[in-house]
Amino acid sequence: MPERPVRARTYVTLDAVARTAGVSAATASRALNGTARVREDLRTRVLLAAERLGYIPNAHAQALASAQSSVVGVICHDVGDPYFSAIASGVMRAAAARDLMVMLASTFRAPAREVAYVSTLRAHRARAILLIGSGFEDTAWERSMAAELGPYRSSGGRVAVVSRHRSLRVDTVLPENRAGAAELARALIGLGHRDFAVLTGPPSLTTVADRLRGFRDALAEHSIRLAADQVVEGAFTREGGYAAAAELLARGLRASCVFAVTDVMAVGALAALRESGLRVPEDLSLAGFDDVPIVRDLTPPLTTVALPLVRMGETVLDLALREPRGQRSRVERIAGEVLLRGSTAPWRGGTAPPGSE
Amino acid sequence: MPERPVRARTYVTLDAVARTAGVSAATASRALNGTARVREDLRTRVLLAAERLGYIPNAHAQALASAQSSVVGVICHDVGDPYFSAIASGVMRAAAARDLMVMLASTFRAPAREVAYVSTLRAHRARAILLIGSGFEDTAWERSMAAELGPYRSSGGRVAVVSRHRSLRVDTVLPENRAGAAELARALIGLGHRDFAVLTGPPSLTTVADRLRGFRDALAEHSIRLAADQVVEGAFTREGGYAAAAELLARGLRASCVFAVTDVMAVGALAALRESGLRVPEDLSLAGFDDVPIVRDLTPPLTTVALPLVRMGETVLDLALREPRGQRSRVERIAGEVLLRGSTAPWRGGTAPPGSE
DNA sequence: CCGCTTCCAGAAAGCGCTTTCTGATATGCT
DNA sequence: AGCATATCAGAAAGCGCTTTCTGGAAGCGG
Numbered sequence: 001m002p003e004r005p006v007r008a009r010t011y012v013t014l015d016a017v018a019r020t021a022g023v024s025a026a027t028a029s030r031a032l033n034g035t036a037r038v039r040e041d042l043r044t045r046v047l048l049a050a051e052r053l054g055y056i057p058n059a060h061a062q063a064l065a066s067a068q069s070s071v072v073g074v075i076c077h078d079v080g081d082p083y084f085s086a087i088a089s090g091v092m093r094a095a096a097a098r099d100l101m102v103m104l105a106s107t108f109r110a111p112a113r114e115v116a117y118v119s120t121l122r123a124h125r126a127r128a129i130l131l132i133g134s135g136f137e138d139t140a141w142e143r144s145m146a147a148e149l150g151p152y153r154s155s156g157g158r159v160a161v162v163s164r165h166r167s168l169r170v171d172t173v174l175p176e177n178r179a180g181a182a183e184l185a186r187a188l189i190g191l192g193h194r195d196f197a198v199l200t201g202p203p204s205l206t207t208v209a210d211r212l213r214g215f216r217d218a219l220a221e222h223s224i225r226l227a228a229d230q231v232v233e234g235a236f237t238r239e240g241g242y243a244a245a246a247e248l249l250a251r252g253l254r255a256s257c258v259f260a261v262t263d264v265m266a267v268g269a270l271a272a273l274r275e276s277g278l279r280v281p282e283d284l285s286l287a288g289f290d291d292v293p294i295v296r297d298l299t300p301p302l303t304t305v306a307l308p309l310v311r312m313g314e315t316v317l318d319l320a321l322r323e324p325r326g327q328r329s330r331v332e333r334i335a336g337e338v339l340l341r342g343s344t345a346p347w348r349g350g351t352a353p354p355g356s357e
Numbered sequence: 358m359p360e361r362p363v364r365a366r367t368y369v370t371l372d373a374v375a376r377t378a379g380v381s382a383a384t385a386s387r388a389l390n391g392t393a394r395v396r397e398d399l400r401t402r403v404l405l406a407a408e409r410l411g412y413i414p415n416a417h418a419q420a421l422a423s424a425q426s427s428v429v430g431v432i433c434h435d436v437g438d439p440y441f442s443a444i445a446s447g448v449m450r451a452a453a454a455r456d457l458m459v460m461l462a463s464t465f466r467a468p469a470r471e472v473a474y475v476s477t478l479r480a481h482r483a484r485a486i487l488l489i490g491s492g493f494e495d496t497a498w499e500r501s502m503a504a505e506l507g508p509y510r511s512s513g514g515r516v517a518v519v520s521r522h523r524s525l526r527v528d529t530v531l532p533e534n535r536a537g538a539a540e541l542a543r544a545l546i547g548l549g550h551r552d553f554a555v556l557t558g559p560p561s562l563t564t565v566a567d568r569l570r571g572f573r574d575a576l577a578e579h580s581i582r583l584a585a586d587q588v589v590e591g592a593f594t595r596e597g598g599y600a601a602a603a604e605l606l607a608r609g610l611r612a613s614c615v616f617a618v619t620d621v622m623a624v625g626a627l628a629a630l631r632e633s634g635l636r637v638p639e640d641l642s643l644a645g646f647d648d649v650p651i652v653r654d655l656t657p658p659l660t661t662v663a664l665p666l667v668r669m670g671e672t673v674l675d676l677a678l679r680e681p682r683g684q685r686s687r688v689e690r691i692a693g694e695v696l697l698r699g700s701t702a703p704w705r706g707g708t709a710p711p712g713s714e
Numbered sequence: 715c716c717g718c719t720t721c722c723a724g725a726a727a728g729c730g731c732t733t734t735c736t737g738a739t740a741t742g743c744t
Numbered sequence: 745a746g747c748a749t750a751t752c753a754g755a756a757a758g759c760g761c762t763t764t765c766t767g768g769a770a771g772c773g774g
Contacts, residue, residue, distance in 0.1 A: 011512060013730055024754045029732060036733095037752065054508055059480040060420040061730035064759045069417065071460070079436060079461075080446030080650070080667065089437030092463040096470070101477060103428070104436075104461040106449040113453075120458060123416040151411055155368060238654075267654050274656075293437070297595075297624050299631075299656030310437065370760055381724045386762060393763095394722070418760035421729045 012053045021049035032057070063125060071101045072317065073121035075114055076132040078106045081237070082292040083264060083309065087132050087162060090313020098321070100127065111141035118148040128158035128320035132313075135164050137204025142167060160320035162312055163207050171319040172331045173312050177207055177289075180305040180336030181214030181259075184287060187303075187338050188257050189222055192347030193285060197230040197255035199244040199265050205236075211261045211289060230255055234265060241268025249276050256285060256347050263288035263295045263304055270298065270343075281345035291339060300342025307336050369410045378406035389414070420482060428458045429674065430478035432471055433489040435463045438594070439649040440621060440666065444489050444519060447670020455678070457484065468498035475505040485515035485677035489670075492521050494561025499524055517677035519669055520564050528676040529688045530669050534564055534646075537662040537693030538571030538616075541644060544660075544695050545614050546579055549704030550642065554587040554612035556601040556622050562593075568618045568646060587612055591622060598625025606633050613642060613704050620645035620652045620661055627655065627700075638702035648696060657699025664693050 018028035023042055030036045031046035038046070049055075063069040074091050076084040088104060095102045103124065105117040114136075121129050129152065135141075149159055149168065160171040188196070198215060201208040216226055229251050234244030241260055245268065248258070258273075260266035266288030273280060280286050281300055288295060291306035315332055322330075375385035380399055387393040388403035395403070406412075420426040431448050433441040445461060452459045460481065462474040471493075478486050486509065492498070506516055506525065517528040545553070555572060558565040573583055586608050591601030598617055602625065605615070615630075617623035623645030630637055637643050638657055645652060648663035672689055679687075 011730085014732095015730075025731080026733080026755080027753055030753090033732090039752070042753080054504075056476065056479045056508075058421070058482065058730050059477075060417040060426065060482060061759090062480075062732075063417040064415070064421055064761085065730075065732040067732090067759070078446060079442050079449060082439060082442070082651070085436050085439070085442035085445075088442075088461075089435055089463065092436060092461070093465070096463070096465075101460050101462070101481065103458050104445075104449070105458070106446065106453070108450070108453075119413065120416075122413045123419075124458065125415065125417060147411075151413075238650075267651065271654055293595075294439070294624065294651040294654075297628055297651075297655065368760090371762095372760075382761080383725080383763080384723055387723090390762090396722070399723080415760050418729090419762075421731085422760075422762040424729070424762090 011058065012055045014055070014057065017046060017049045017053055017055045020053065021045040069125045069127060070099065071103050071124060071126050072128040072130065072320070073103045073105065073117070073124070073126040074130045074132060075105045075107060075117050075121075077109050077236075079104060080106075081264060082294060083262070083290055084132055086293060086309035087313040087316075090310035090315075091130060091132075091317050092313075093310070094314040094317040098317075111136040111138050115141065115144040115148060118145065118152070122148065122152050122157070126157065128160065128317065130316050130320060131159070131161040131164055131168075132316070133162065133164075134202075134205035134207045135161075135168065137202075158320040158324075160316045162316050169329050171322075171329050173316045173319060173334060174331050175207075175307050175312070175334045176336055177210035178214035178217070180307075180338070181211040181261075181289065182218035183214075183336070183338050184259070184289070184303075184305050185215045185218030186221075187340055188259070188285070188287065188344060189218070189224070191257075191285070191340075191344060193255075193257040194222075194224055194347070195230075195255040195257070196224070196226060197248055197253060197258045198226060198232075199241055199248065199258060199260040199269055200231060200233050201236045201240070201261055201265065203233060208261055215259055227254065234268075236262055236265065238264055238268035238271075241265030242272045243268070245269035245272035246276075249273075253284070257344065258284060258286050260286065260288050263290040263292040263302060266302055266304070266343075267295065267298070270302075281343050285344035285347075287344055289336070296339075296341065298343070303341045303344040304339055305336035306339050307334060368415065369412045371412070371414065374403060374406045374410055374412045377410065378402040424482075426482045426484060427456065428460050428481060428483050429485040429487065429677070430460045430462065430474070430481070430483040431487045431489060432462045432464060432474050432478075434466050434593075436461060437463075438621060439651060440619070440647055441489055443650060443666035444670040444673075447667035447672075448487060448489075448674050449670075450667070451671040451674040455674075468493040468495050472498065472501040472505060475502065475509070479505065479509050479514070483514065485517065485674065487673050487677060488516070488518040488521055488525075489673070490519065490521075491559075491562035491564045492518075492525065494559075515677040515681075517673045519673050526686050528673075528679075528686050530673045530676060530691060531688050532564075532664050532669070532691045533693055534567035535571035535574070537664075537695070538568040538618075538646065539575040540571075540693070540695050541616070541646070541660075541662050542572045542575030543578075544697055545616070545642070545644065545701060546575070546581070548614075548642070548697075548701060550612075550614040551579075551581055551704070552587075552612040552614070553581070553583055554605055554610060554615045555583060555589075556598055556605065556615060556617040556626055557588060557590050558593045558597070558618055558622065560590060565618055572616055584611065591625075593619055593622065595621055595625035595628075598622030599629045600625070602626035602629035603633075606630075610641070614701065615641060615643050617643065617645050620647040620649040620659060623659055623661070623700075624652065624655070627659075638700050642701035642704075644701055646693070653696075653698065655700070660698045660701040661696055662693035663696050664691060 018025045031043045107114040234240035287303040295302035375382045464471040591597035645661040652659035
């Protein structure tokens, strides 16, 4: 009649290791973790016992006892999107270097979901929470987010973001969206273009606002105005770009060059433009932003503002984990590099391309 | 003189909630989790207290006490790769539906790292471990992997894989690589092609072997042989495809159609082919496999065998979590759909394309 | 009106570790 | 030698929960 309560699943515990090694649990713990000196022979005995028994420490118990976990959380809109997956890849690399595990969450663009994930990550006592991508311009979201992040940070949690709201006063990896877009615009003007159309994303996103602003700024330097009807809004997805381009066409395209605020949108736009019979860049130049991995392989390769996405992923984790110095939140500015590729051609006369309505 | 030991970070505990609600911890736990009936007024009091105090349960304590965690682990080669990121996206969606968090790990193609990750995931008592992508043909790896996975499974852990070694006897989501490649080959033959070249990946990967085999099978049906020097091997990356195509060109291309066993490789190959002055599909047809999100946006759009990657990600999690019926491992076969797109054209005479050496 | 269920709250025993704290032994000084 | 100091192993106290287990109160049939 065994008096041991029957637990469905039972694991090799530290106690078991200690017992077979003939030492105390404390010593076994110290030997395994190297947290304190342990006599050499005892150490080997413990290690051997652990090996023999196939001991796997219980990370939950460790986290509970030591009051710190070894996971960092990453929240993005969708890992399926090349922009996020490139950044996530960078985060993973940096995390591996620090022996941290990454909990990844995709919000699929639902603000509520994002808040819920932060809460869950808090429950898991994540060392750091990384928010990747633009925030939402939703006051309810903002409030909930602050309510989550505030207590989290004051209990020692680290938060860092990639291109976010400034309202979140946290360490930030910030692409120089405005400067990048401006430089791109200048390059485009340098090619002779004077009439532009823009495919933008949700205007509430600072990323969008900044890129649009920078683009406009540079146009203004040359006294070029962006006609209101030549700026069309779409979702930050391939389909969003496609739809926006279609809408632009429907409105009547009056530009020789189209700037999509995101490469992913540009890809969709390219498809839409093609379908309507326009040739890029012969009839119309097209430029994007981000230099997402695939766009250089498009035909024509996409002119864009290159961002070091993978490195940004590494940086955001580093930033989060770096010792906080003072109360000020740090901002790591990331310069974009204008890459003039085949999708943009010198202007050859005629504002509206042939074949446009 | 407080006798309370000073812990650096302190959180709101269940006890605190219980105390302010005037109930026991047990009741608070039951109220919060709904694991048992609790008198209505007590329940509200607990919920209110939790809300007021900003209570966040400690997931580690929960996992430890209840002996089950709410995380699943996903191991892939690199989330930065569109193939993996698409599948990961599917896993995330399925995980969200079940209220599970996902720990994601990228091995960056290092077998040892993969084994280490499995071990870590075991330490975290992951509900399931999902291995995405081909395994390694490394006996040491195979042994270590079996040594990890065996105990994990027998202690209740679930394992499922996407397109893996059969040596791992676990639930599998298996693209019909062979059939898909064969069907693709038939379609290509249908276009009139008779001379083929293949860009393959590491031959030890079953995925590669199967696709190559299927392709060869179909050629054989028409008594077409694949010349040994027209099959070149490269890494499963864009650069691998680029290099392989370059090598093929260096060897002397004697084909009217090139099949890259992976879309990602095909993208690299396309670049290499272009650079050497070959036009696709006029001079040479090119086909891939997977239908990774971007290849339909290439110019010309890539002919490929489409796999429902996102759905595969959902499926692999479902498979892992499904009640095991019997001891047999289940295999969910995923049919590929041949998509003839612009990168392949009917053969127009002349085996070797103009401009090839 | 009494005994037998049923229901539900609380006490308490862990879950598997880490980390003081304690004390025994070895080491260094005078 | 003799005492102070440094080392290092073990005992034990938690970490913050869940989950028996226990027992009082209420419900109910006879």
